[in-house]
Amino acid sequence: MPANPSKFVWYELMTSDVDAAENFYKTVVGWNSEAWDGGEMHYVIMKAGDASVAGVMAIPKEAEGMRPAWLGYLYAADVDAATESVRKAGGKVFREPADIPDVGRFSVVADPQGAVFMLFTPKGEGSSPAAPMTPGHIGWHELLATDWQSAFDFYASQFRWTKGDAIDMGPMGTYQLFEAGGNAIGGMMTKPPQIPAPYWLYYFNVSDIDAATERVTQNKGQVVMGPMQVPGGAWITQCTDPQGALFALVGTRA
Structure with missing residues (x-):
């Protein structure tokens, strides 16, 4: 267990079309981008102003058959120890710890119910967190679990x-x-059947x-739900990008 x-310290889109995804999110979210020059892989850094917030890459060959998806990286002081801890707690390890030269060490894991995430020990200090609701940054993390109570116990x-x-969602549960x-x-909740x-x-x-939300549909994405208001006054929209990756937007209503 960490001290x-x-x-979450990083986010990554694995997609079937890196260039199309790059252009879509630049238009919808307002990001700018730059190519990462740290290797032969085509990897694009998405930025909010000068702050790097996410990466976009092609689905790797070892994950062939995977649908495009966003993945989050959770900080680990010791990736090897954290990976083994996840395994012992009933999680699954999809990729054993490995180094990214000059960047850090990571692994790919899933919780005991199957939700996938990354573990990451970065090199260096990293950037300071942005103020809440700063445009272009990630403002919320939501887990749809088979059973939220046991999922919470794991995390x-x-x-x-x-x-x-704890918010009472009526027929949808807590x-x-x-x-x-x-x-x-x-937040986390038990997923609908x-x-x-x-x-x-x-x-x-x-x-x-x-x-x-309008930019999503204008650029061949789809709106799954929303815009709808949530407790606290913010508004959310859940969407898929043109390649099928699920993501969400949160903001105010003008």
């Missing part, structure tokens, strides 16, 4: 997350907020939810 609560034991407010170091960073498998969903901050 301090672990937070609490592995990453020192604690419970925040939406449990979770905190890392006293700040709510996301029609959703086939658990997954993490990441919310990108935008300044105007209606304008951003």
